[in-house]
Structures are given as C-alpha cells and as structure tokens.
Amino acid sequence: MGDQPHRLPGGGEAVGAMAGAAAVLVCGLIEDQTQPWLGSPAWRVLFWLVVLGTAAAVALIRRAPAVSLALAWLIPICQVLAGTAFLFTQIAVLAVAFGVARWGGRLTLWVSGLSIPAGSAVAVILLQAHGVRINLPVASWQLIAGAVHGLGIGWRIGVALVFMALLGAPWLAGVALRTADRARAELDHAARERARAEETARIRDAQTRLARDVHDVVGHSLAVILAQAESGQYLPDDDPAALKSALATIATSARTSLREVRDVLSATRDPADDLDKLIDNVRTGGHEVVSGQDGTPLSLGEQGQVAAYRVLQEMLTNAIRHGRRDSPVIVRRSWVDDALVIQVRNAAGGGAEGTGSGLDGMRERLAAVGGTLDTGRREDVFVATARIPAAP
Template identity: 60%
Template sequence: MKDRSTLLCAAAALGVLLSGGLELALQYNIRESDRALLFTLVVLGTALAVGLVRRVPPVSLGLVWMTAIGQAATATPFLLTQAAWAVIAFGLARWGDRAVLWASASSFVAGPVVAVVLIGNDLIWIDPPYASQDLFVATVDQLGLGWRIGAGVVFGALLAMPWLGGLTLRISRRARIDLDRASRERLRAEEIARVREAQTRLARDVHDVVGHSLAVILAQAESGRYLPDDDPTALKSALATIAMSARASLHDVREVLTATGDTTDDLDNLIDNLRAGGHEVVTGHDGTPRALPEPQRAAAYRVLQEMLTNAIRHGLRGGALTVRRTWSSDALQIEVRNGIEPAPGDRLSSPGSGSGLDGMRERLATIGGTLSTGVRGKVFVATARIPLS
C-alpha cells in the first residue's frame, strides 16, 4: 500500500513538472522576464514537494513554505501549477505524523494571512493572464467582510478541503486498525478461553476416572479387612478386583489424555465392573434406547461414573445401588439411588455435595442438561437429565 501511494505521488510530481513546463512555455511574459529562473524554481519546488509528501511529509511541508516565502521575497507571481498544493495538503493530513499534522493545520491559518497581508501591501501580485489583482480584490470584497478577510477565507478553504479529506481517510484507517486489533484480541481471548475450558474438561475427566476407580479400590480394600483369615480365595478375588479396577483406571486415563478412546457408550460395562467388584447394583430402563450424539454420550458416561462413585463413597456399606435409565422423546434420564444414614434432624442433607456434584452439574450444563439431588427417607437420589438433541 505504501509503495502504491509512493508511485502515485511520483506520478503526480511528474504531472506537476509537465504542467509547469507547459505553463512556462505558453506564457511569453514569464519566459521573457528576468524572473524566469525563479518561476522554474517554483515549479521544481512544487513538484519535489508533491513527490516527497508520502515518504517524508516534513520535507514536503518545508518545501511549500520555502517556495511561498521565496515568492513573497522576490515578488514572484503565483503559478497555476501551484494548485498542486492541494495534493500536498491531502498528503500531509493522510500520512504525516502528529507534529506534521498540526503544523499543516496551522499553515492553513498562517499561510492565507501572510499572503493577504503581502498582497495588500503590494509586496506580491497576481499577474495576468490568470487574474487581475484589482478584480481579485473586488471579487473577494463582495463577501462583506472586507477583501482581506474574504481572501483569507478563500485561500484557507481551498487548502483545508483536501486536508480534511486526507484527515478523514487517516481517521478511517486508524479506526480499521483499531478494529482489527480489537478483533485479534477477541480471537486471542476466545482461544485462551477454549484452552482453559479444555484444561478444565480434562481435569474433570481425570477426576471422574480416578475418583471412580479409587472408590472401588477403597471399598475392596476395606472389605478385605473383614474376610476370614482362612479364606485365601476370597482375598485373592478382592485383590484381583483391585488390580482390575486400577488397570481399567489407567486405561481410561490414557484414553482421556490421548482423546482416542470410545468408552462413552459403555454404560453397561461400567455397571458390570461394579458388580464384578462385589457391589450389588439393580438396574432397569424405560423407553426405547437410542444412539446419542458424541457430546451427550461422553456426558452420560462421565456423569453416571461420578454418580456411582458418589454412591459408593457416601452410601451404606454393603447397600444396594439402583440405576434406572428412562428414555423419552427428547431426553435420557439417569437416576441413581443409594441408602444413607442421615444425620438426626437433617433428613435433607446431600451426601457428597461437593466438587463431585458441582462437576456433574457443570458437565451437564455444557449440553443443556440438568442434575437434581435430594434425600427421600433414607435414600439419596441423584437424577441427571441429558437432552437428546
């Protein structure tokens, strides 16, 4: 973009040189005057200022002022070629830094004032064939504010309009840059949020897997204390169950970390593993089972796993667990019941109402599901609702 604008400025500078040369060639009175060299310098200075306005705006502004001051000092008339100052005014506002921007804005006030003062004192003039100085003064005098103020307004407006155009593009460009920066920051924040969500989900999965296995292992280890000393077969069975639970936990953790496993639809195996570990589990279902989308399948597996872990950890030792799955037209409902010993006078206490239940609620919330818990008599009931769509 910068190279393109630089080329355009170079092309405009070449146009100034050509038009200035043509102007000098067509005006006999200029060509034959003793100021022909001064006119040439004005054309060259204007062309150079146009060509440099993109790359070095301060130098361009300095050339304009040097040209104008030189014309005033030598009483050299204004050339039509110098209408290219409008291009310079545009470029200073569009590409100049803050100092150049304010300096160029000040020039639109100072420049016309200086020019009008010099014209009024006959220090510079406007030669034919472009305009008669008397006609110029008479024309601007019709503005009603005196010819000096009128001339200052005309000169300032002619330069201010392209300057304002350049300023508008500058502000628009800055707004686009700020918008792009804000968009990049938003995308970066969203990416960070996704990473943190993935980390939270990973931690929750590992918690569910390890917590469930440790609950089974702990139950087996506790039961081993009450086995008869002369029954090695029962002890070996308990140790085998512990080993199986640990092995399954290690396998599940690996699958969670690699995200390649497919255990989300293995609800029956999850229950069978508990039974193999010596827990009594009563199951039942209503409705017609259907295939679940991947997010719902993952949530169903992890939530049931945590519900069973919670029941083992906080339920009556040796008490039966009840798991019921109910399929409706729009949701799968999983209910887990386990017996408890409620504290006296606190029949509505919620065993395990800590990070485990909070984790289940958060997991279900991500798919639009809900979790309800409560105590009915001496039974703790946890019910998860998983929408099918």
C-alpha cells in the same frame, strides 16, 4: 506528544505520493514549454527549483509530512524574496494540505490547520503591497475573480475566503480520513482484545473440563479398587483363587483408569462410551448393581454423551464410596420427552454425600449442556437424578 507521523500498514499511500510528485514534474515540464517569460536561463533555473521543491513536498507527504509542510511554506517565501511568479504547477499544494492532515503527527496537524488562514492572510497582504504575479491561465483568473466578486464583501476578505476554501477542502478531507483510520484501528484493537479474552476463557474452560474428567476417572477407579481391596480382607485364607480374582479385578480397574486418563489427556476418547459397560465394571468390582432402562433412546449429541457418561461415573463413585456395601446400587435410565434421566439410588452410609467437588463438577458439566442435577436424602436412601437434554 511528539510530532510522530500517523502510520498505517501498507505502502499504497507512499506509491500514490510518488505518482503525485511525478505528475508535478510533468506539469512543470508543460508549463516550461508554454511560458515565454522563461527565456532567461536564470529564470529557468529558479523555475525548476520551485518545481522540484513542490514535487519533493508532494513526494514526502506520506513519509515526512512535517518536512512537506515546511517546504510548502519555504518555497513561496523564497519566491517572494526572489521576485519570481507563482506557478500554476504549485496548485499541488492542495495535495500537501490533504496529506499532512491525514498522515501528519498531532503537531503537524495543528500547524497545517493554522497555516490555512495564515497563508490566506499573507496572500492578501502580498497582493495588496506588491501585486504578486501568479502564473495562472486566463480562464483560472477569471474563475477566481468571479468567485471573489460574487461574495460581495470586498476583494481582501473575498480572496482570503477563496484561498481558505481551496486549501481547507482537501485539509478537511484528510482529517476525515484520518479520523476514520483511527476509528477503524480502535475497532480492530477492540476486536483483538475480545478474541484474546475469548481464547483465554476457552483455555480455562478446557483446563477445568480436563481436571474434572481426570477427577471422575481416577475417583471412580480408586473407589472400585478400594472396595475390592477391602473385600479381600474377608476372603478365606485357604481360597487363593478368590484372592487372585480380587487382585485381577484391581489390576483391571487400574489398567482401565490409566487408559481413560491417557484418553482424556490426548482428547481421543470416544464420546459414545457404553453406559452398560460402566455399570458392569462396578459389578466386577464386587458391588451389586441393579440396572434398568425404559423409553425410546434419543441422540444426545457428542457433548451430551460425554456428560451422561461422566455424570453416571461420578454417581456410581459416590455410591460406592459413601453407600452401604450390604445394599445394592440402583441405576435407572429413562428416556422421557426430549431428555435422558439418570437416577442412582443407594442406601445411605455415614458420609456427607450431598456435598463435595464431585457434585459441583457434575452440576457444572450438566449445566454446560443444558442439563440439571438433583440430589437428596430420603430417609435412609440417597438419590441423585441427572437430566441430560437430547440433541436438537
């Protein structure tokens, strides 16, 4: 809760404070040349000490508001003790009132706010007790006197109110800008936090998609490799050509899997992978696949194409892993209305085909593009149906 200045980025305000200090010096020079009572060297020295002190108070309102406020109090006190007149140049105290309200720490802000009524009360007391001389132009005196008289509440209260109005207006303006700066900073902070949360969610989503893609690629390839390896057990011992063909198929599937994993990790895979090629790879692995397509193809968009490929890949993997090898896998692709419907049927084996992370991954992938997945067992046939909407 210390009295730390309220800092804002940029140096525009500091430059403005220095320009204000320079303006105070110029006003002091003009006042020096136009006031006959400054003929004495001693008075002139005191005069310039006041001008320089006032200029320093204005110059420090951005970098050291508390020091600026202290000078705004110290200089008039010294003037009263020395018996010198208050200067027209000291109108710059209005800039000090504005600056300490906008950039001062919390303690400085409260002290400056209390200084306005306190300073006004001190001014009334000094005017009544000592007749303090204020070096203002005649027109300024007439304006102030007219304002005080117009209030009709006595010169003491009138002077106090005029002083508080003069000092309070810039102080309130500083408070208003200070509040706006703080609100803007809070909004910026909230925006940064929201952007950080969105980036974290995006990274996690990308990690989830990457894990799902690797699962789909490796799971599919291992299912093909396992099926081919198991079929090799039933090859006749005197048929090395068939054994070599099975080994070549295993090697091709492994090579394809490695290439797809590299593509997934480097995010360079072509989203328009050929679904027919995917089905042919399963046939090459020794599984009978009956495939058909009807309807007029539509554009699925990049995300929809990737979803269609990965979902069909996972469907075929499940069919190979859990289905019966003595029955064909039936794949049907239908373009209906504004979507692609992929249905995979296989004779159900003894495994639990309707559960597992593979199906959950398919549902999540389809949901991301607005699609759906239905799975179920109809007597001895397991059916999985995916719907991928066409691109708008």
